Amino acid sequence: MAEQPIIQLSNVNIYQGTSLILADVNVTVNKGEFVYLIGRTGTGKSSLLKTLYGDLSLKEGNGTVVGFDLKKMDWKKVPFLRRNLGVVFQDFQLLTDRTVHDNLKFALKATGWTDNKKMEEKINDVLDKVGLNTKGFKMPYELSGGEQQRVDIARAMLNSPKLILADEPTGNLDPETSDGIMQLLFRISREEGAAVVMATHDYILLQKFPSRVLRTENGKVTDHASVTFV
């Protein structure tokens, strides 16, 4: 029963440069959980996520993510932390000079995959999961915004992560398309057993797709274990 949590932060202070953005953060996220990180722009959602994927170093407090000790992170270990995560951004773009398939293949090669057959299998697998199995040959600009974001999610799933970190993944999408993305993320969390932490400032999504909420506010992160919405 004592399974290690996917994310565990205790007494963490998050800085941007010298300014303290979030103080005394205590968060635990377990396997397969779907967690919103909600708060107004500039309250530190991205900073918290960056700490989780090793873009901001952990200076004060303790934290582990997918079994990696954030205190012991350095540039040599960060790549291996990231191979155990999937990151999805609003603006984490596909490479526009190559097809969807080649975008995914590029990411696989960059993380040490070499077997062509296995790579093809994996690409088909993730494209299938995001519902784009017929669009591998397309160039990114031939896809709609929602489809592009699905490819981003497919890319995040390539290394079968236990945790997906999504920073405003619906930020540029219209409401219907956003719903599709939300359903996809929830399905991944359910079917793949991946924990998802999704930053957003869109409260409407919470109402439509209720789940646990972490709120960034006044330099603090507050935990609303189950969603009740005002």
Place this chain on the structure above:
Amino acid sequence: MAQQPGKSSSKKSKPSYLYSIIGVALVLFLLGTLGLIVIHANKLSEFFKESIEIQVILRDNVKEEQAIALKDSIASRPYVKSIEYVSKDMAAERFKKEFGEDFINLLQYNPLYASINIKGNARYVNPDSLRVIEASLTQQNIVREISYQRGLVSKLNENVRKIGLVILGICVLLAVVVIVLIDNTIRLAMFSNRFLIKTMQMVGATRWFIAKPFDIRSIINGALSAFLAIAGLIGILYGADQLLPELSSMRDYLMITVLFVGMIVIGICISLVSTHRSVMKYLRLKLDDLY
């Protein structure tokens, strides 16, 4: 997820590696010139050194047997390349041949001394060794004095060293310029590839993996620079042949081959090491700040 054209890895103001290649080629060319000078200077100064004659001038009353005994004992020393005994008569004969004057008839006696003439091995023809040799020879009581052209010996070494130092100094300066040049090229290359690099970083590529294409490129560029520089040196050697045909006979092809191989190795090293260093440096920074 708006579509922003231009955010691609192919559209870019392609950084030019040309200046870096030429810069490294220039450094190598200078180093190569220095190498050629050193290789040939050794040959040249060896040639000169071994043509310097040390004259052991003997006292007037020395008997021929004594002189020849001394000559034989000197001949076994390691510094001797060739040795000959020149008697008073032979000296007069030579003088006559050289100046075409029969002064002995004029003077009624032979003022020249008998001598033992030594040509030394190049290794020993330097001021320090010569002093030691001179001292030991002077101890022989049949020896009057030792004579050789002192100035020539020390100048030979010094000039070569001076020219070498100047060229080496220029090389070091130029190498610094080249490293800055390469750094700048890498910065531009990484900026124009920032989406590609960001993607790699986010999915978890190691720095070594990201650096690999830059490193490979730099190896090719380094080799290219070396070939340019080598072509230049071959041109110089060819030109030297036209000017001083007698030089080509003392050319050391083995050493020149070693030099060229060395230039390729150094070229690749300069290019690779400074490229890799720059890539690693810029990977630590935010890619958008690179421009």
